[in-house]
Amino acid sequence: MNFPIWELHWAGGGLLIALIAVFHVYIAHFAVGGGLFLVLTEHLGYRRQSPAILDYTKRHTKFFLLVTMVLGGITGVGIWFIISLVAPAATSQLIHTFVFAWAIEWVFFLCEIVSLFIYFYTFGKMGRRNHLTMGWLYFFFGWMSLFMINGIIGFMLTPGDWLETKDFWDGLFNPSFWPALAFRTFIALILAGLYGFVTATWEKDPKTRETLVRYCATWLLAPFAFLLLSGWWYVHVLPEGPQAMVLGANPEIAPYLQGFLWISVVLFAGGLIMAVRMPAAIKRPMALVLLVIGLLYMGCFETMREAGRRPYLIHGYMYSNAILVGTEDAIAAEGFLQTSGWNQNQEITPENAMAAGREIFRGQCAACHSIGGPLHNIKRLSAQFGTVGLEAQIAGMGKIYSYMPRFAGTAQERKALAAYIVHDLVEAPVTEQHARPRPEVELEVPAFNADEAEYVLLSWCTLGEKCLSDSDSRFSILPPGSTLMAQLIRRGPLPELVTEDVEITYTAPAGFENPANHVEFWKYAPSLVGKELPQNVSAKGLGMSGVMKLGEQGTNFVADGIPVLPYMDDGTINPYPVFTIEAKDTASGEILATTKVLAPVSTEIGCKNCHGGTWRHEGTMGISVTTASDVLARHDRRHKTRLLPEAEAGKPVLCQSCHPDPLLKATGNPELLNLPAAIHGFHANYLSGQPAAEPCHSCHPTGPDSYTYCARGAHASKGLTCVNCHGTLEDHSLSLLRGEKEAGKPKADLLMRHIKPRLVGSVEEIEPRAPWNDQPDCLNCHVDFERPQDAEPSAFNQWVRGPEGLYRMRTDDAGLMCESCHGSTHAEYPATNAFHPDLDAIQPLQYQGHPGPIGSKGNCAVCHTEDMYDEFHHPNILGAL
Structure with missing residues (x-):
């Protein structure tokens, strides 16, 4: 942060460093292994008394000198030039820490140059013993140069005790020094064989050519076992974080690991093939191909090694954007623009927001991301995001997946950065929110004659809103299946619940009878729920109209699994269909009572905010194929699954087939986090820190x-x-994750690591809970059924251990369920509906003429045919009413 940054844009993201460094390292390792190749090949010529081998050695020495001294020297200088401009802070740290080591390495390099020139220009002119000695000296100086540089490069990956001591020797002889030195030595020997093929295949004498090619093949093949063993050693001395990165924890690195392993096989096979007698016209191009493959081999290795450091330039000390570890919180508090001296904009205003966003991008993103270039192109990676989604992505960096550093800056700076990337770089237009027109809903409240009616029929949806995912060709997280309950009350001085000799039916409203016409759930039901389903029939066997069954409590009737959707046959989107509920005498068929009830249902799940795409239906709701595919692609990438290709092959899955979920009574894989804990815990890392309920609204x-x-x-x-009930997203997530942690699931710790509670002082104060079953208790706020005394009441962290004690399942002493009189969760009477003010108040209006709870304002006569003076259903009922 204390250096200006060279803006490379298209070639940013370390591309120039990668291109120059891989080419240089490929040559530098040849300079080491090739030095030993020269002196041992000269030995071979003397031992076999072969002038042809000695002539080849001299020619190969010229090739060696030109490649290593000219190309190697130029690219070596190029590395210093490019790292000092692209990563000046890390370069400065390396120089200040290892100035003595660099000086020694330069001495060795100078000795390399001198000894190689002497070796080449005195070939055949100097005595055998002295000339061989000069060759051995060159190899020694070359290997010692590798020895010193290996320590410095290894320090960046595994600084070890240096982080505490800042001692030169701790940094140089770091934990990966010896295994890395062994690995690089063996790969240098292999490369000597590859380069040797190029010159050996041009030998004119066929016999000599075959001898030399097989000799080079030995150099390629013999070290392979030692290379793999030292590679195993190298990987296993790495700390947990770098080791995971190298082994593919970063999905971008997995192809390079696979490439390294496959190229190992290809090179070994190539060495065997080269040893077979073939015409020079075949072997020459093959040698060049193997040389190029060797460059890719080195590129894979160096990419994995670099990836092992992520999100650091110097592991545990300096992040890839040059921010020092441990300063993030201070920068976040004060602001990145304020703490860096190379920004024109110190504060963000509406006028300079884009310019400030560019400066933040330059300081925190440009070290790794190009703009339109081939390496980590920010335009491609951000193309599916709006500002809300990208802001969340930035907020979550470095928390769950550690190959990117955490964003260091204020919320305002994060917003400016997201806006700059989305609107300036990606060039996405600024969209304005427009109110979406809702259909006009006609509502007919059933009649009720309080003087003559013998029965009161109450009905409700157990959930204030049933949310569905309509992305069935890709996955299903919440399949169709709403639940309606009903209770029939015989009015009288002592009203009674009627459960025998009656039949309660439910009937779908006109236009909602054919949900299978609007989603693909039924097409993919065999894959999603494991069986073929008749059209318009849910996985629980219910259709859009039918008969309710007596509930487990024995006091109510239930229709569990009505496949209602918010889509009407005429194309209208209406999340509030009104069902007709009728009670009939089973003997006579006489209708005893009729009422109407909402079955609220919505597919307005905001996955598109972060996963791209648009609403599936009319810009209003639904998960599009584009959005759902991105969700699966990211899941596959992070968790090594194959959900997207399987879905594209016609086999989408129900999320609960893997993740346990009490809502669907799905056991899934007990080792995985339950679905609510996994979803909320993951997204809390990206949406935390926002005002109050904003993350919920996303x-x-x-x-x-x-x-x-x-x-x-x-x-x-x-x-x-x-x-007020569930806590902020952070608190809500922690309550679920703590429940999973107590169940012995280690993934909970990973998700909890960066989530800080907001309503309590510490994570330990949060009461763990199971989703759906352990919920806030009404009586947390309504103590003794009184109105809350606090201006901002909170029911968080005091759970009813359900499901029996939940509001939607609770009854009074007479068996009357709470929701029958007070309405559904999230739609408690009096409720106001945006589609029609009285939609949620049908039964209160039907039975008592006002939208309050059934029996409120002294309306005990709804059920009681004589005046009531004693409280019965719950304490304070008369006072509250």
């Missing part, structure tokens, strides 16, 4: 700009949000 249809606007109840009307 994914759920709860925000002020939502089309569905599912938070419709009395709580929402008083300004309460998700946070």
Whole structure:
């Protein structure tokens, strides 16, 4: 941060360093192995008394001198030039730490030059013993040069005790020094054979040519076992983080690891083939091909080694963007622009936001990312993001996946950076939010004659909003299947619940009868739920109309699994279909009571905010194929699965087939995190730090700009949000993850590592819970059924251990369920619906003429045919009413 940065744009992201360095290292290793090749080949010529071999050695020495001294020297200088411009802070640190080591290495390099020139120009002119001695001296100086540089390069990957001591010797003889030296020595010997093929295949005498080619093949083949053993040693001395990176924890590195392994096989096979007698016209091009393959081999190795350092330039000390480890929080508090002296903009205003974003990109991103170039092209990597999604991506860097450093800056700077990338680099237009028109809903409230009616029929949806994923060709996270409950009450001085000799039916509203026409769930049902399903019938066997069954409590009727969708046959999108519920006498068929109830259902799940694509239906809701494919591609990339190719082959999966989930009673793979913990825990790392319920609005249809606007109840009307009951996303996630941690799942720790609670002082204070079953208790706020005393009540961290005790399952002493009188979760009476103000108040309006809870405002007569003076259903019921 204390140096200006050379803006390379297209060639940024370390491309020039990679190109120059790989080429130089390929030559430098040849300079070491080739030195030994020269002196041993000369020995061979003397031992066999072969002038032809000695002549070849002299010619190869000229080739060797030109390649190593000219190309090697130029690229060596090129490395110093490019790293000093692209990574000046790390270069400065290496110079200051190892100035003595560099000086020694330069002495060895000078000795290399002198000894090689003497060896070449005195070939055949100097006595055999002295000339061979000069060859051995060249090899010694070359290997010692490798010895010194290996320590410095290894230091960047494994600084070891130097991080604490800052001692020169701790840095030079770092943990990977000896295995890396062995590995590089053996690869240098292999490269000597590869380069030897190039000159040996041009030998004119066929017999000599075959002898030399087989000799070179020995150099290629013999060290391979030692190379692999030293490679194994090298990898196993690496700390856990670098080791994981090298072995492919970074998905971008996996191809290079595979390439290294496959090229090992190719080179070994190539060496065997070259040893077979063939015409020179075949062997010459083959030698050149093997030489190019060797360059790719070295490129794979160096790429993996560099990747092992990520997100650092010097592991554990300096990040790839030159920010020192341990300074991130201070920079985040003060601001990146304020703490770096090379920025024109110190503060962000609406006028300079783009310019400030560019400076932040230059300081924190340009070291690794090019702009339109071939290496980590930021335009390609950010193409699917809007500003909201990219801001979340930036916020989550370096938390779960550690191959990128954490963003060091304020929330305002993060926003400016995201806007610069999305609107300036990717050139995505700025879009304005427009209110989406909702269909006009006609509502007919059933009649009720309080003087004559013998029955009251109450019905409700157990969830305030059933969310569905309609991305069935790719995956299903929430398949169709809403639940309606009902209770039939015989009115009287002592009302009673009726459960015998009656039949309760539900009937879908007109236009909603054919959900299979609008989604592909039924097409892919065999893959998603393991069986063929009749059209418009759910996995639980229910259709859009049918008969309710007596519930497990024995006091209510249930239709669990109605496959209702928010899509109508005429193309209208309506998340609030109104079902008709009827109670009939089973003996006579007489209709005893009729009511209507919402079955709220929405596919407005905001995956597109971060995964690209658009809404699937009419710019309103639904997960598009583009969005769903990106979700799977990222899952495959991170977790080594093959969900996307399997889905493209017609075999999408239900997420709960792997991840346990109490909602669907899915056991999945017990070793994996349950689905809510995995989803919320992962995304909390990217969406944390935002105001209150903003992260909730990013994914759920709860925000002020939502089309569905599912938070419709009395709580929402008083300004309460998700946070008041469930906590912020951070708190909510930690409660789920702590439950999984107590269940012995180590992945919970990984997701929890960077999540900080906001409603309590520490993670240890958060009560663990199971999703869906352990929920906030109404009585946390409504103590003794009174109104909350706090202006900002909070039910977080005090869980009802369910499912029996949950609001949606709880009953009073008479068996009357809470939701029958108070309405569904998130739609508690009085509720206000954006599609029609009375949609959620049908039964209160039907039975008592106002939208409050059933029986409120003194309306006990809804069920009781005589005045009530004693509290029965719950304490304070008369006072509250």
